[in-house]
Amino acid sequence: MNRTGLAPGVDRGGGVAVGTRDAEFAAYMQARQAALLRTAVLLTGDPHAAEDVVATALAKLYLAWDKVRDRESLDGYVRRIIANETTSLWRRPWRRREVAAEVLPELGREDTYDEGRGAAVWRAVSSLPPRQRAVVVLRYYEELSEAEIADVLGVSPGTVKSQASRALATLRTSNPDLAIGLEER
């Protein structure tokens, strides 16, 4: 970072050589996209939707690359876009439509590596409303603080706390002996 607070190659006017910009962006992508894809899978519950959401988030980041001054907080910026894009998925009318099929899709195989305990937890997480699910994923997978989650989701820390509380109550209903280990965090 130079004394202007901008990354090398970025001028005061926001202009930057395309080659330099692409190289910087590619480096960020290479370093972070695997983690972003994993988070997106948990937020969307579907690998294809996750790929779509992350592609859109990274594309928006690419378009805005010259305007993102604080390169230290890129992850938070992209997480916000992913969270918004995931919400967008749910508000698209065609997502709510069901299509009748002649043949039933292949059922998912039960993962029994831990006698089905993990699969049961995942099923319960998957059934949470989108906002509660996002809070659970960001809290217990990403291990973000309540303040950080509030920033990502654009809500107050109090809302994060209440959403988390409701989510855990739901999860405990289906998994009474659920151990979460982070309650005191």
Place this chain on the structure above:
Amino acid sequence: MNDIKDALTRVADTTAPAPLSLEHVRGRARQIRRRRTVTAIVGSAAAVAAIAGIGIAVSPSRSGDGSVPPATHTPTTAADPHALGPVFPVRLDVPVEQTSGGEPQVPYWSDGQIIDTDGTATPFPDRPFTFAKDPQTGGWDVIRAGEANAELVRVTVDGHVGDTVPSFEHGLAVGPRGDLAIVTQHGGHEVLTEGDRSMDLGALDWTQIHGVLPNGDVLFHDAEGGVAIAHLDADRVEAVPDTAAAVTSLPTGLTAYGMNDGTWRAKDEDGSTHWTLDWAGVNSFSPDGRYVALVGDRQHRITGSADWDSEHATSTLWIRTAADLLPVAAFTAPEGGYFWSWTWDGDQLLATVFVKGQWSLVRLSADGVTVVRGTTKPGRGEEPAYVFGAE
């Protein structure tokens, strides 16, 4: 021990898709840049147009103003059966002497300033998403949108920027008495205000204002993803079944609802259906309620575009009669270009056109296309040189 962490890690590690290539992301970025067509059902652009249209209601109509000569008079008949009536291809290569015209009679932003209808300029460097004049203060309420969040900014006439409040891109509309309807976020709750009335909408992941009814009730996007009516006087919300979008007309009370099946249905205040529409999207009613603007259809998409999930632009704009959808005129953007935004100026449409890195402002009237601003402005496809507001 953490069962949730373990379960989520297991799922993430085993089901995450393969990494994307830089070319994939750049391709998506190009797609986002040019995806400026409107689906029939995504009516989010309607709120902006409705805002401006409602605002224009108090402006003098420029209908019949002959001071702006037509740039083209070459209507054609489109091939598809829905394109009845004259179709005007927008041409920008017109002689300079024909490109002068009256200033827009709606407030607009350009070159870092908000220009009021009387020519007063308020400095505001950031490009707004939309804005409207605050009848209480005489200043501007501006929605400023980033990639992740939108916020409401209050600006005085001399350009002093006040506090910002989290809001939504389409969280602003003008009510029947000129009061602003605004949705803001407060501690995880969304609060709707309209004039001196307010109402807690609860916790919404996302919302927008679709429009305001003649009695001041506000149509908004509810938590279930449909349209709901906020009856502010009764502090009550009423969901409108099977709807995803809505466009209102203050003078007539007609409301066009975008249904979940992709069609539109126009109803009057008694709930009677006036017409249905299945080939285009309803965008906005003209200020006097006589006309309706429709956007795009799948036969008129932007060449090369494969993405219909767009909030804004279209390659085709239609003007039809609001009462019975009779054709008045249709306008097609220049090849490779698109209309990004538009608003009613009397019974004409003012539209921004983006072609080959240049922004133009054109006036679309029933008898042809007239160029308001002959001097184009360079810019990027997602960064319009002009943004319309409401009065």
